[in-house]
Amino acid sequence: MKVTIDGQEIEVEAGTTILQAARMIGGEVVPPAMCYYSKLKGSGGKCRCCLVDVTKGSDADPRPMPKLMASCVTGCQDGMEIASKASPRVQEARKAVTEFLLINHPLDCPICDQAGECDLQNLSFEHGKSESRFIEEKRTFEPEDIGPHIQLHMNRCILCQRCVQVADQLTDDRVHGVLDRGDHANISTYISKAIDNEFSGNMIDVCPVGALTDKTFRFKSRVWFNKPYNAHRECTTPGCCGKTTVWMFGNEIQRVTGRKDEFHEVEEFICNTCRFDKKEVTDWVIEGPREFEKDSVINQNNYTQKLEKVEIATEKNILLGRDQDRKKISMAANPLDTNTKKS
Amino acid sequence: MSQKILLDKINIPGIKTYEVYRQNGGYASVEKALKTLTPDEVVEEVKTSGLRGRGGAGFPAGMKWSFIDKKSGKPRHLVCNADESEPGTFKDRYLMEFIPHLLIEGMITSSYALGANLSYIYIRGEYMWVFKILERAIAEAKAAGFLGKNILGSGFDLELHVHCGAGAYICGEETALIESLEGKRGNPRIKPPFPAVSGLWANPTVVNNVETIAAVPWIVNNSGADYAKIGIGRSTGTKLISASGHIKNPGVYEIELGLSVYEFMNSDEYLGGMSSDRPLKAFVPGGSSVPVLPAHLIYKTAAGEDRLMSYESLSDGGFATGSMLGSGGFIVYNDTSCIVRNTWNFSRFYHHESCGQCTPCREGTGWMEKVLHRIENGHGREEDIELLLSIQSKIEGNTICPLGDAAAWPVAAAIRHFREEFEYHIRFPEKIKNRDHFVAEPFEKVKHLVSKVIV
Amino acid sequence: MVHTHYKQEINMTSALMSRINELISNYPEDKRKSALLPVLHEVQDAHDNWLSTELQDKVAEILQIKPIEVYEVVTFYTMYNQRPIGKYMFEFCQTSPCCLNGVEDLMDYTCEKLGVQVGEPTADGLFEVRGVECLGACGYAPMMQLGDFYKEHLTAAKIDQLIADCKDDKIILHDK
Numbered sequence: 002m003k004v005t006i007d008g009q010e011i012e013v014e015a016g017t018t019i020l021q022a023a024r025m026i027g028g029e030v031v032p033p034a035m036c037y038y039s040k041l042k043g044s045g046g047k048c049r050c051c052l053v054d055v056t057k058g059s060d061a062d063p064r065p066m067p068k069l070m071a072s073c074v075t076g077c078q079d080g081m082e083i084a085s086k087a088s089p090r091v092q093e094a095r096k097a098v099t100e101f102l103l104i105n106h107p108l109d110c111p112i113c114d115q116a117g118e119c120d121l122q123n124l125s126f127e128h129g130k131s132e133s134r135f136i137e138e139k140r141t142f143e144p145e146d147i148g149p150h151i152q153l154h155m156n157r158c159i160l161c162q163r164c165v166q167v168a169d170q171l172t173d174d175r176v177h178g179v180l181d182r183g184d185h186a187n188i189s190t191y192i193s194k195a196i197d198n199e200f201s202g203n204m205i206d207v208c209p210v211g212a213l214t215d216k217t218f219r220f221k222s223r224v225w226f227n228k229p230y231n232a233h234r235e236c237t238t239p240g241c242c243g244k245t246t247v248w249m250f251g252n253e254i255q256r257v258t259g260r261k262d263e264f265h266e267v268e269e270f271i272c273n274t275c276r277f278d279k280k281e282v283t284d285w286v287i288e289g290p291r292e293f294e295k296d297s298v299i300n301q302n303n304y305t306q307k308l309e310k311v312e313i314a315t316e317k318n319i320l321l322g323r324d325q326d327r328k329k330i331s332m333a334a335n336p337l338d339t340n341t342k343k344s
Numbered sequence: 345m346s347q348k349i350l351l352d353k354i355n356i357p358g359i360k361t362y363e364v365y366r367q368n369g370g371y372a373s374v375e376k377a378l379k380t381l382t383p384d385e386v387v388e389e390v391k392t393s394g395l396r397g398r399g400g401a402g403f404p405a406g407m408k409w410s411f412i413d414k415k416s417g418k419p420r421h422l423v424c425n426a427d428e429s430e431p432g433t434f435k436d437r438y439l440m441e442f443i444p445h446l447l448i449e450g451m452i453t454s455s456y457a458l459g460a461n462l463s464y465i466y467i468r469g470e471y472m473w474v475f476k477i478l479e480r481a482i483a484e485a486k487a488a489g490f491l492g493k494n495i496l497g498s499g500f501d502l503e504l505h506v507h508c509g510a511g512a513y514i515c516g517e518e519t520a521l522i523e524s525l526e527g528k529r530g531n532p533r534i535k536p537p538f539p540a541v542s543g544l545w546a547n548p549t550v551v552n553n554v555e556t557i558a559a560v561p562w563i564v565n566n567s568g569a570d571y572a573k574i575g576i577g578r579s580t581g582t583k584l585i586s587a588s589g590h591i592k593n594p595g596v597y598e599i600e601l602g603l604s605v606y607e608f609m610n611s612d613e614y615l616g617g618m619s620s621d622r623p624l625k626a627f628v629p630g631g632s633s634v635p636v637l638p639a640h641l642i643y644k645t646a647a648g649e650d651r652l653m654s655y656e657s658l659s660d661g662g663f664a665t666g667s668m669l670g671s672g673g674f675i676v677y678n679d680t681s682c683i684v685r686n687t688w689n690f691s692r693f694y695h696h697e698s699c700g701q702c703t704p705c706r707e708g709t710g711w712m713e714k715v716l717h718r719i720e721n722g723h724g725r726e727e728d729i730e731l732l733l734s735i736q737s738k739i740e741g742n743t744i745c746p747l748g749d750a751a752a753w754p755v756a757a758a759i760r761h762f763r764e765e766f767e768y769h770i771r772f773p774e775k776i777k778n779r780d781h782f783v784a785e786p787f788e789k790v791k792h793l794v795s796k797v798i799v
Numbered sequence: 800m801v802h803t804h805y806k807q808e809i810n811m812t813s814a815l816m817s818r819i820n821e822l823i824s825n826y827p828e829d830k831r832k833s834a835l836l837p838v839l840h841e842v843q844d845a846h847d848n849w850l851s852t853e854l855q856d857k858v859a860e861i862l863q864i865k866p867i868e869v870y871e872v873v874t875f876y877t878m879y880n881q882r883p884i885g886k887y888m889f890e891f892c893q894t895s896p897c898c899l900n901g902v903e904d905l906m907d908y909t910c911e912k913l914g915v916q917v918g919e920p921t922a923d924g925l926f927e928v929r930g931v932e933c934l935g936a937c938g939y940a941p942m943m944q945l946g947d948f949y950k951e952h953l954t955a956a957k958i959d960q961l962i963a964d965c966k967d968d969k970i971i972l973h974d975k
Contacts (some may be wrong), residue, residue, distance in 0.1 A: 186700030511877035527835030
């Protein structure tokens with residue numbers, strides 16, 4: 002069957018979703034996806050980032066769909082026409098979702114290990130604003146220790162539920178899930194049980210944000226200071242492909258991850274032994290450098306691009322926060338002179 | 345006195361019991377359907393009747409039934425939605441508490457029409473005593489041979505059970521209800537597939553409101569055509585209205601659709617007018633999620649016609665000057681009530697009840713509540729009104745299920761019709777310090793202050 | 800996350816187990832999980848109205864599901880309590896129609912009378928006041944839920960009477 006996305010036609014098989022069709026076309030028509038993961042059953046539909054406008058339902062029923070549709074869970078129909086990036090309505094909705102995802106997000110990218118390869122960062126880069134309209138107190142969660150390998154930062158979580166699907170579909174004993182509801186819904190094991198399973202580390206790879214990060218890599222380096230290489234080893238764990246990306250700083254392997262494609266999905270899942278325990282160069286057969294995206298946040302300051310002068314209007318922006326923070330960071334010009342004390 | 349279909353026998357002593365219900369013509373529709381009609385003929389009668397879903401959306405029930413997948417050969421289920429939780433609505437509880445066998449009769453006849461052999465009534469967990477009433481009534485019906493194997497020798501088998509929720513408004517959404525019935529969190533499913541194809545345990549399923557199912561026996565006993573004669577236009581039949589707020593006679597009423605809002609509000613047969621001499625300020629006709637209307641749009645539409653209790657008339661004028669019949673939760677406000685406070689209250693409700701699955705609703709409902717709470721407590725900013733409109737428009741239409749819309753509409757409507765009240769809260773924070781600020785000084789008396797302030 | 804320092808004695812009596820099995824039989828053999836919500840209600844009613852993690856694990860075992868599946872459900876629905884609560888929990892509906900009829904004043908009155916804040920049990924563990932969302936009794940406002948039952952058309956005098964009746968052990972909480 003034939004579908005048209007932003008004017009580009011493509012032939013797809015029945016059962017293909019709009020998002021998959023857009024990914025086949027590639028380029029700018031591909032909607033952002035924060036919760037959909039092609040390798041996880043039942044993923045998608047939740048984050049609402051990939052909303053598109055179906056301007057023509059199909060040849061058989063050409064009526065447009067009244068609401069924007071989540072492209073990751075909407076099947077293509079023959080003759081369907083879809084507006085993605087080309088539609089101002091879609092652009093508006095993506096901005097809206099981005100804003101919603103960010104209002105309670107801690108925005109702690111400077112100390113977040115995911116920074117540089119974070120889907121939320123990419124999303125806000127594309128659809129976000131530099132200022133926030135949210136002046137309320139942000140929602141926070143109590144920290145929870147979920148074991149020796151994986152660091153959980155619930156405050157950063159966007160509840161895509163991919164990690165729950167990993168636990169359901171890759172491991173035989175899921176011990177964590179989504180607890181509570183509404184804006185207090187959170188990923189937890191409920192009683193601080195350690196998540197301990199040979200494939201649990203894949204949760205880190207599927208997490209689109211910095212909610213689940215690798216404890217063995219914690220605060221070691223910014224991801225953009227590492228050089229990724231494709232590597233493999235003879236892995237004896239049943240179900241593990243042994244094919245990974247190792248992230249090196251000089252001769253040191255600082256991190257091991259699955260190999261991610263252009264949509265940030267791992268090509269194949271790997272086991273925890275490969276991920277956490279094999280950090281010696283001698284553990285691996287290094288195949289060669291791994292390509293990375295030209296236009297990602299990680300690559301923004303790459304020397305091959307023309308550098309533009311960055312101006313940070315510190316004086317203008319830095320004091321705009323909440324009152325209590327302002328008090329904390331503001332100092333009187335002369336601390337001893339009470340007359341010049343700032344409010 | 346208008347015709348009663350659902351509540352005509354409600355005052356018969358002992359009607360709660362099987363014997364009395366049966367003596368008064370109960371279960372006749374089961375006998376008629378199973379002995380003389382094919383399932384498709386029952387569906388046809390319901391289609392002809394024009395009966396519309398009474399849970400709020402108003403989708404034609406017969407049409408919904410005809411979508412159920414009978415070809416796959418999978419077992420089919422009928423699930424009754426008794427999760428009544430929409431603020432302002434308490435009609436289903438009344439029906440189930442006082443005439444439980446009517447619902448059970450409707451479930452049997454409807455299950456027969458759909459070819460369902462295993463059906464459930466999903467009741468909200470707070471109605472625990474009604475859960476027990478239904479359990480007992482089901483046992484009575486089973487003992488009398490109306491449930492179980494080979495009912496009335498017709499070869500039709502049906503098991504009917506009642507299942508309880510545990511405190512979640514979202515389970516009133518049909519796919520969340522199914523999830524909850526499967527023993528899971530009440531997260532609405534992504535559609536398609538619709539329940540008619542893949543519902544309970546991935547089997548074809550129809551979910552209907554209590555009141556919808558309770559209307560089926562009358563339709564089968566009489567005829568779809570007779571039912572369609574009651575009411576007005578496409579609003580056929582009767583509707584239960586739950587009335588609350590500042591009125592003389594709050595309670596549940598059965599009305600013929602098409603009754604004028606004025607008569608419903610003021611006649612002694614129904615609400616009997618306002619509860620005190622304080623004047624009418626606003627009303628919500630269909631439960632908390634539908635737009636609130638100001639006094640001048642209640643009895644007359646913007647076009648100057650009489651406003652009627654019907655799907656069409658209540659929505660006349662669209663959201664600009666109309667509202668919706670919804671679930672029939674009729675809430676009346678006099679001039680002591682504060683629209684800002686009420687809107688905040690509803691927002692808190694939706695924030696509390698959001699399941700948290702999709703982004704706009706999870707994040708947006710909480711944001712709106714916080715902004716409204718600030719305004720109501722004297723910490724509002726001028727730009728907050730536009731901010732609220734912006735947030736609600738970003739939630740509306742972008743969520744998995746209608747809860748997002750339900751949270752967005754009341755906020756938009758309140759600002760649309762009562763913007764000055766929001767401005768008053770923002771500009772005169774010292775005047776709204778107490779929660780009953782309009783009791784001593786209703787807004788009409790201080791309204792002039794708002795326009796004098798130059799922003 | 801959960802408070803694990805509260806301890807609860809688990810007592811799955813034979814009456815409770817037979818009721819649980821009756822509820823399980825309402826669903827197809829391979830769909831035991833469907834009975835989770837009603838079973839949790841029964842188990843909670845029989846255990847001072849709250850569910851410890853140990854008790855939740857027990858329910859998981861009975862229904863042959865993973866403990867996390869029970870935790871996910873217990874934390875989603877508001878009627879399941881995850882800590883010990885006052886024996887007589889006054890759950891006032893605080894949604895709009897009840898507010899129009901003065902429920903906020905009544906809650907203040909009750910809290911003052913019991914000397915507690917909303918959401919904290921009295922020192923003797925007998926009472927607790929909670930504000931909940933719409934209970935579907937808008938026409939009979941103001942109202943509250945006490946155990947399995949609704950107390951409607953409340954007034955300060957009726958609250959006084961209820962508190963007295965609770966103290967005299969005259970209130971039935973569950974219809975068994």
